[in-house]
Amino acid sequence: MRTMNSGHLVLQASKELNAYENMLLKAQKEMSQFLTTVNHLKTKTIGDSKKALLVAEFSQDSNIIKTIISRLLEELNILFKPQNSRSKKVVLANANSIQNHQYFKNEMAYFRANYKEYKGTLAIFASEFENKYDQCHKCLRSTSCFLKTCGSSFTSDN
Numbered sequence: 001m002r003t004m005n006s007g008h009l010v011l012q013a014s015k016e017l018n019a020y021e022n023m024l025l026k027a028q029k030e031m032s033q034f035l036t037t038v039n040h041l042k043t044k045t046i047g048d049s050k051k052a053l054l055v056a057e058f059s060q061d062s063n064i065i066k067t068i069i070s071r072l073l074e075e076l077n078i079l080f081k082p083q084n085s086r087s088k089k090v091v092l093a094n095a096n097s098i099q100n101h102q103y104f105k106n107e108m109a110y111f112r113a114n115y116k117e118y119k120g121t122l123a124i125f126a127s128e129f130e131n132k133y134d135q136c137h138k139c140l141r142s143t144s145c146f147l148k149t150c151g152s153s154f155t156s157d158n
Contacts, residue, residue: 024073031066
């Protein structure tokens, strides 16, 4: 039976934590750009309450995702905060930190999948805003699914 070198596991976990941090920082920058896009779309809804409502819902979902990114970055810093100027590698040496790492790994897997869906939805929403959303707003429910409040899936009826 082969045993895993604990130093190798700690190094692997450290690399994952750095990758998660970089991914979250990139997502944070992207969200600023996405919110700018959504705010630009707000200017196109003046006088059209239906479109204004759609953009407002998307804006709210965008702000929620931005909050989730901030929460994950904060958790990353709290759970794996270096102690006494030691590196993150040393912090992962105890069992509690290994459990924290597994928890955070699961959170990031969930976030990655939903963030990818959100970006795709935003691209479609922005590119087809003028035409498609005059007739149907069903596909916007996909952003609500991110919050697990709706069971609909991203489908296009038009």
